[in-house]
Amino acid sequence: MTIRTLWPLLAVVAVALWLRSDGAAFGDGPAGTVLEPLESSTIGTDRQSTILSVRLLNDQDQPLGGATVTFYMLTTVFGERLMKAGDAFTDATGTASLIYEPTWVGDHTVVVRFPGDAQNASTQTTFQFAASGPVPVHENARFGLEEVRRWLPFAVGAALLAVWTTLGLVIVTTVRGLRAATAALEPQMPLAPVIEPLRPVPFGRTLLALLALLALVALPGAWLLPRQWGGEEVSLSTESGGLTLGGLEPQGGATADAPQKPLAVPLDRSVQTMVFGEGGQLVPGSADLPADVALVNDRVLILDTNKGRILTVTPAGEIVPVLETEAAQEGSLSGATAMAAHEEKVYVANSTSGRVLVVDASGRLEEIIIPLVPKGLNPLTLAGIAVTDRGEIWLSDSGNHRVMLLDRRGELRSVIGEGIPSAGEQGFNAPAGLAIDRLGNLLVVDRLNGLVKQYSPLGVFLGALGEGHLALPRSVAVDETGRVYVSDEKSATVAAFGADGTYRGSIGQGTLQAPYGIKVKDGLLYVMDRLAGLFAFRLQADESVP
């Protein structure tokens, strides 16, 4: 037997070995590179996400910055599997973080891999965290009946084997039987007597020509088509500046990769809101994924979403709580993601409970407003809030694609939106942040349409801005001169627009990681970054330049 006859077999073996080797390289390289897990924040009831963090050190025990690590979640429902959670870059301290939204309650095993590069070997690490919330509206099944499940594959396998055996026996016995019967006949009668042969229309060559035509046209055709032929370009990637935000993707008019024009806007000051200890865990007083900022009198208030608190910043730059709530209590702030200041009070919209909480500047809970609004197709999901001069409250209900005006008692005054996703003037696709300009007009972030829409106080559509410049907008703010600022989660920047709606550029590129709530006051643009902290940018007094 020569090598020539064996080469197909060798090729198959080589391919199989190559396929088998895929994924087995982690940690197999030279020792030295280390991934240290940093303790992840434990999810509590009503919390929506956690931060997974690791630190990458090289063989000199020095932090390795600018490297990409990949986070995986171990799933065990149908056997052990690694489910990719996302990629993240390591910063100067070698730390890479990822916001992760758990989809089940209980223990989670995280696997983090660094694929290695020219200087550093590949490595991986594993750690765990527990998720006790958010309370899923649909419980995952707990698999029981261990004894039955152990034997079931064998029973099913046996049945399957029986079916295949029967099918095999049928074909073998039938074909052999028929052939044997023919062989027995052969001496007596000739095989296949042809009486007046019929002439079929030629077919084989036509079919071959047809197939050749298909191949000739299909292949170049597919390569000539532009990418957009399939419809609006929808990015399946959830990366955002090295962070996975999960959940939503821009649709319709939203621009997946909006062009950036960085503006030179000086950073006035910043406050680190999430503080990690030596082991990488959040220190006790630290915020946990804060979502919004509000300015009441001279106080800067921070909405600490995951811990259900409102914090303030001391003159020394420290953060201290002014109101702490428990998840289970009626006036809980857990899960709240938007707030607005009005008459020395702050109005907080809680997306989880669907309520509005009114808190004074000292942190006293004054009132709980329950919106008396018609039930939508989905649970009420409050994603933005703005309060008019008269104390009326605009709320955006992201789940039902509407923006509602309520009076002080929570009774509905008017509604914009169709209750279903829409791209029209009177419709939204997941409305989020709200703001009111100096004329009392309402600005609405139409999140998945990638726009900011403007309405008169009576709800008449006035115009839209941001087309082609916003990828996944979240919040909006407007300054005294009418300039509009929009935080964009996808590009991790704040987009600036002139009073006439023209795009001026982006703020915070390279500084911001996960910008969320924004506010403007006294020439400062406050940006609440869920990961990086609170930033205040000094805006130019000149109206033409942000």
Next chain:
Amino acid sequence: MSAVLSPHVEAGDVREAALRPILRPGSLFWVTVAVLGLIVLAGMVAYLHQLRFGLAVTGLNQRVSWGFYISNMVFFIGISYGGAMTSAILRLTNAPWRAPLSRMAETMAVVALMVGGLFPIIDLGRPDRMYNLLLHGQVGSPVVWDVVAITTYMAAGLLFLYLPLIPDIAVCRDRLGPAAGGLRRALYQLLSVGWQGTSQQRHILERGITVVAIIIIPLAVSVHSVLAWLFGVTSRPGWDSTIFAPYFVLGAMFSGVATVILIVAAFRKAYHLEAYIRQEHFQYLSYILLALTLAYSYFMFSEYLTVGYKMHETDGPLLQLLMTGRLAPFFWLFVVGGLVLPVLLIAFPQTRNIPGITIASLAVLLGMWLKRFLIVVPGLAEPLMPSELTIYWPSRVEVAITLAAAAAIPLMMMLFFRVFPILSIYEMEEFAEVPAEHASETPDAEAE
């Protein structure tokens, strides 16, 4: 005269009719092949486009990862099941009127399964990683069950098509002779396995066909049950149901019988088989269709009543979405078009004729595709945690691939019948010899 053949037709004419697509396909054949081929071509271009740019060119997203493609998989495998079941049950009950229909039903079963089985691969963003299923497959995963069940059913379906075809291939071998061309002659010679039609051979063949007919019924049930469990064991609104397996099996038979009627009507017209496939054939099938319509309506009512009465937190919005919300037009279109209209058309004698039954079947088929879509997509779009409802809208790529799949079934059947007889000569000649008292059971006159 016989129960199968028309009073005006002699048994010997069956061969001429069955070989008609091979001998005289007609100019319409090439026009139809060209049109269907172009639709398939467009689908191939779309798939290659998807292969090049990934699933980003589809409307699928993070939450709705099963859109048109998985709806199509359930739909096409369902109609395959209907074809196999119709033929197998009628064969086992020895219903003589099945003879002119069985070949088309069995071919449709195999072709639809081939098309439906492609959709899980099309739904993969990286089909080159299919090997992971073999290298790292888990016996506890319904996806693995699905692959095993479809493969087994495909083997049985091919056997179920091939065995009754053996005597007819022998007819091709003998009647077409050297004029058939080298390749085709070799094919006939190989596949006819020396069939001479002796009583011993008939006995062997009948035994094999009966065994496969018995096996294919539970196999087809298992295939569609596994498809149902793919949804039923997943914790999603609208899928958490214990009756999903029988519900899917019934739905598959429902759409499958409708497809058999449509296919039979189309080929009957195209190849002038009116003498062999008569109004009573359609009427018998329509009675089955009527029974299945009522049974499916009952299952659906039972499903929605129990869910709607409790209105759990996740099921409530889903039901509202279907019955009064954004998807209500599609849902009620299915109810009226796919359930009520067919019942009315079949129930009244005035419309229980070939055009009426064909329209009813078309309505059932379109309605059942819609129903599959309404099972697959809203269950995924509905969030499990407080969040926005995800919107899924198919892209041109998905639409083109879906249309190509629908066109591929008649196209492949037409090409198949260019090589193999469209009618089961063996069975029709067999039944042509039945005693005259059976003939009196069928109407004498054509009511068309």
